[in-house]
Amino acid sequence: MKRILAAGLVLAGLTAPLAAQEVKELNFGIISTESSAGLAKSFEPMLKDLEKAVGVPVKAFFAQDYAGVIEGMRFKKVDLAWYGNKSAMEAVDRAGGEIFVQTTKPDGTKGYYSLIITNADNNAVNNLKDVVDCSKGLTFGNGDPNSTSGNLVPSYYVFALNKVDPNKCYKRVVVSNHEGNALAVANKQVDIATNNTESMDRLKDVRPAEAAKLKEVWRSPLIPSDPLVWRTDLPADMKAKIYTFFLTYGRLGSDEEVARQRAILAKTSDGWGTFVPSSNAQLYPIRQLELFKTRLKVEASDKLSADEKAKQLKEIDAKLAALDEQMKKVPSM
Known part of the structure; x- marks a missing residue:
C-alpha cells in the first residue's frame, strides 16, 4: 500500500513543493442524485474524517443539478467533488478539474449499470422493444443532461442505436434525478425512466416500499465506477493530504479504525468500498x-x-x- 501511495503521489506531481496561498476551507461537491438532505446525511461522517486529516473545515456543496456542481468548480466554489463519469468529463474539460481516485463497491468491483425501469404492475413494458415502441404513447423520465447512467448511456444504447428521439416518441418527457425518477415510476406518474443499479440499491435501503414497486426492463453494458475530481490549481501540499486520506481510508490503522472507516464507506452514497488511484484516462x-x-x-x-x-x-x-x-x-x- 505504501508503494502504491508513493508512486501515486509522484505521478500526480504532489511531492514537489509549490508556493500557493493557504487553503482555509475545502468545499466538497456532491452531485444531486437524490435529495440534498439524504446525501448530506450519507456523506457527513466521511467528510468529518477528511476534515481531521487535512486540518481545515470541509463543507458539503450541493446544487440543484449536476451543472451547478460543475460550475461551482469552474468558479472555485468547489475544491473537490464526487461526480459521475459524464459530469467528471465536463468538470475536466470546462472547470479545471482532474480525476485522482475512483470509488469501488465493498466487494472491490469497479462498475455499475444504467437501467430503464417501469412500474412492476406495468404489463405493457417488459423489454427494450417495448421501451422504443413509439405507438404505446408512454411517458418518460429522463436523467440530468450531465448524468452518465441517467442520460448519456441510455441516449446511445437505447435511443441512438434504435433511431428514436425521446422528445418525438413519448407523450411526455420530464427530467429529474435518479431518486425523483424512481419515485415517479413507483407512483405511476411516468411509465418508464432511466436509473442505475447504484441508486436502486440505495432506494432498497432507504425506501424499500417504493423499490418493491419497480422492475428493470433494460440494463446497459458495465459503466466505470464514479471518480472523485479535484481542482488542478489546488496547492500541492493540500492535494497530497487529500490523496493520502482517500487512498488510506479504510485500509490503514488499527483493526478497529479500519472497521469503523469501512462501515462509514458502506453507508456513503449507495455503499462504497475503499478508493483506488485513477486519472483522466478513466474517461x-x-x-x-x-x-x-x-x-x-x-x-x-x-x-x-x-x-x-x-x-x-x-x-x-x-x-x-x-x-x-x-x-x-x-x-x-
Missing part, C-alpha cells in the same frame, strides 16, 4: 461513447447537406481515431 470510454452518439446523430440528420454531413463525420472519425491511439498508449483506469 476514455465515456468520450468514445459521446462521439459514437454524436456520429449516429449526424449520420441520421436530414438537415445537413451531403457535403456538411461528410465533413462532420470526417471530423468525428478523426477524433475517434486519435482517442483510439491515446487509449493504446495510456489504458483507461
Whole structure:
C-alpha cells in the first residue's frame, strides 16, 4: 500500500513543493442524485474524517443539478467533488478539474449499470422493444443532461442505436434525478425512466416500499465506477493530504479504525468500498461513447447537406481515431 501511495503521489506531481496561498476551507461537491438532505446525511461522517486529516473545515456543496456542481468548480466554489463519469468529463474539460481516485463497491468491483425501469404492475413494458415502441404513447423520465447512467448511456444504447428521439416518441418527457425518477415510476406518474443499479440499491435501503414497486426492463453494458475530481490549481501540499486520506481510508490503522472507516464507506452514497488511484484516462470510454452518439446523430440528420454531413463525420472519425491511439498508449483506469 505504501508503494502504491508513493508512486501515486509522484505521478500526480504532489511531492514537489509549490508556493500557493493557504487553503482555509475545502468545499466538497456532491452531485444531486437524490435529495440534498439524504446525501448530506450519507456523506457527513466521511467528510468529518477528511476534515481531521487535512486540518481545515470541509463543507458539503450541493446544487440543484449536476451543472451547478460543475460550475461551482469552474468558479472555485468547489475544491473537490464526487461526480459521475459524464459530469467528471465536463468538470475536466470546462472547470479545471482532474480525476485522482475512483470509488469501488465493498466487494472491490469497479462498475455499475444504467437501467430503464417501469412500474412492476406495468404489463405493457417488459423489454427494450417495448421501451422504443413509439405507438404505446408512454411517458418518460429522463436523467440530468450531465448524468452518465441517467442520460448519456441510455441516449446511445437505447435511443441512438434504435433511431428514436425521446422528445418525438413519448407523450411526455420530464427530467429529474435518479431518486425523483424512481419515485415517479413507483407512483405511476411516468411509465418508464432511466436509473442505475447504484441508486436502486440505495432506494432498497432507504425506501424499500417504493423499490418493491419497480422492475428493470433494460440494463446497459458495465459503466466505470464514479471518480472523485479535484481542482488542478489546488496547492500541492493540500492535494497530497487529500490523496493520502482517500487512498488510506479504510485500509490503514488499527483493526478497529479500519472497521469503523469501512462501515462509514458502506453507508456513503449507495455503499462504497475503499478508493483506488485513477486519472483522466478513466474517461476514455465515456468520450468514445459521446462521439459514437454524436456520429449516429449526424449520420441520421436530414438537415445537413451531403457535403456538411461528410465533413462532420470526417471530423468525428478523426477524433475517434486519435482517442483510439491515446487509449493504446495510456489504458483507461
